[in-house]
Ligand SMILES: CCCCCCCCCCCCC/C=C/[C@@H](O)[C@H](CO)NC(=O)CCCCCCCCCCCCCCC
Ligand SMILES: Nc1ncnc2c1ncn2[C@@H]1O[C@H](COP(=O)(O)OP(=O)(O)OP(=O)(O)O)[C@@H](O)[C@H]1O
C-alpha cells in the first residue's frame with residue numbers, strides 16, 4: 361500500500377477480480393485490472409458521497425455481517441440511477457465489498473477513508489429530530505420511516521429522536537417550544553402540510569431567538585440555520601420534488617445523511633397581524649377552490665385533488681381582483697428565459713450577496729442591526745385589475761409528479777423572487793389548454809390570457825364593491841363567531857346554515873386546529889355554479905401551500921434564502 365500526503369493507493373479484490381484503488385483529494389475510485397494488467401472500468405465516488413465504511417462484509421437490511429475474514433471492508437456510497445422521471449433520477453445505496461492483501465492494509469484503508477470523510481464532509485448531521493405524520497398521503501409514513509430511512513441513518517451513525525404526531529401542528533409547536541439543543545436538523549415524514557409545519561416552527565423559533573417580530577411585513581427576517589429534511593410521504597410532495605427532482609424516500613434520506621444544503625426562498629403572507637409562510641404556492645381562484653373542495657374528500661387520499669380539480673374545472677368560475685406587484689430585477693432573470701434552476705445554479709448563488717449585503721463570511725453572521733428593515737421593498741408597484749381564473753404566486757418552480765415541470769418551470773429556488781402567474785377569464789377550453797400544458801413540453805405562458813411576472817412582493821385586494829367584510833377573531837376575540845367557524849371547519853356542509861349577521865360563512869373546510877384562529881366573514885355574490893358548490897360566489901379562497909387562508913385581501917413578500925433544506929436542487933441529468 362502506498363500512502364503519501366495526497367494519495368492512498370493499493371490493490372484490492374472484489375470477488376475474484378483485482379482492482380487498483382485510489383483515494384486522492386476528494387475522490388475514492390477503483391479500476392478493474394484484467395489478467396493482462398490492462399485497466400478496465402473505473403468507479404469513482406466523491407468522498408462527500410460516501411455513506412459509511414464498515415469492517416467486514418456487511419449487508420444492509422437486515423444490517424448483519426456475512427461470513428468474512430479480517431481482510432474485508434465494505435464501502436457504502438451514493439449510487440445514481442440512470443433511469444429518472446425526466447426531471448431527476450433516484451439515488452440508491454451503493455455497496456462495494458473489498459478484500460485486502462493483509463489486515464494491516466485493510467485497517468489503513470478504513471482509517472484513511474474515515475479521516476477523508478471527516479475532512480471533506482464536515483457538515484453532516486449527527487442527531488436529528490424526526491416528525492412522522494401517520495395520516496399523510498397514503499398513510500404509509502411510519503412504514504416508510506422504519507423500513508427505508510431508519511436503517512440508513514443507523515448505517516451512517518446518525519441518531520434520531522422520533523415523534524409520531526397525534527394532532528395537526530404538533531410538530532410546529534414542538535419546534536417552537538421545546539429544547540432543541542444537540543439537534544442538527546429537523547425532518548418530516550409526510551407531505552407539503554408537514555413540511556409547512558416545520559417551516560413555521562423553524563422560522564418562528566429563529567425570529568424569537570433573534571428578537572425579531574416576524575409579523576412586521578417590513579422587517580428583515582433572520583435566516584435559519586437549523587436544516588429541514590423532507591422524507592416524502594404525502595399527496596403532492598411538491599417541495600421535496602422541486603428541491604430534489606424526485607419524491608423518493610431513499611433519495612431524500614441520502615441527501616440528509618451527506619448533509620446537503622440548499623437555501624430556499626420563502627414568501628410571508630400577511631393580513632393585518634396574521635401571518636403564514638409559503639414556499640410552493642399562494643393560489644387564488646382555481647387552486648383555492650380545488651383545495652377547499654378537496655378538504656371535503658380527504659378520505660380519497662391523494663386522488664382527492666384530481667377529483668376536486670375536475671369538479672372545480674366544470675364549475676368554470678372566475679373572480680374579480682386587483683393585483684399589485686413589485687417587480688424583481690429583469691436584468692438578472694425572467695420567468696420566460698427558459699433557464700432552469702439546477703444544482704449549483706448561478707442565478708441563485710449570485711443572489712446571495714444581493715440578498716445579504718451585510719453578511720460577514722468570516723463569522724458566518726448576518727448582521728441585522730445594520731438595517732433592520734429591508735431595502736428589498738423599494739421600487740415601483742404595478743397594478744393589474746380584472747377577472748381571473750386563477751392567480752398563483754410561487755417561490756420555486758413547484759414541480760410535482762402531477763406537473764413535472766411545475767407552475768413556473770424557470771423559477772429559482774433561492775434567488776429572492778417569486779413568480780406571479782395571472783390567468784385571466786377565458787373559455788373552458790382555453791383554461792384546459794393552460795392546465796394541460798403543465799403536463800407536457802408546451803409553454804403554459806404562451807397563451808393570450810396568461811401573464812407571468814418575476815416579483816419581490818404582491819398585494820391582492822377585491823375591486824370596489826366586492827370588499828371583504830372582515831371581523832378579526834383572535835384568541836381573546838369574539839367567541840361566538842369563532843365557535844361558528846369551528847362548526848364549519850368540522851362540517852363544511854353546514855356552510856349554508858351558518859349565516860352570521862346576514863353574511864354566509866367563508867368556505868373554510870380546513871384543518872382541525874389553527875393557532876390564533878382568525879375568521880373572516882365575506883360577502884358572496886355572483887352566479888350559482890354547478891356540481892361542486894351550490895352557493896353563489898364571486899370571492900374565492902387563498903390556498904397557501906395546501907392550507908386555506910381565512911382572509912382574501914392579503915399582502916405577500918419574498919424573503920430570499922430564508923431557510924435551508926437537506927437537498928441540492930435538481931441535478932442536471934445531461935451531465936455524465
Ligand atoms: C388536464 C390535466 C391538467 C393537470 C394540471 C395539473 C396542474 C398541477 C399544478 C400543481 C401545482 C402544485 C403546487 C403545489 C401546491 C402544494 O403546496 C399544495 C399542498 O400540497 N397542493 C395543492 O394545493 C394541490 C393542488 C393540486 C391541483 C391539482 C389540479 C388537478 C387539475 C385537474 C383538472 C382536470 C380537468 C379535467 C377536465 C375534464
Ligand atoms: N397526527 C395527525 N393528525 C391529524 N392531522 C395531522 C397529524 N399530523 C399532521 N397533521 C396535519 O395533516 C396535514 C396533512 O399532512 P401531510 O402534508 O403530511 O399529507 P398530505 O396532505 O397527504 O400531503 P400534501 O400536503 O403533500 O398534499 C398537515 O397539514 C399536518 O398539519
Ligand SMILES: [Ca+2]
Nearest residue numbers: 625755772777
Ligand atoms: Ca425564487
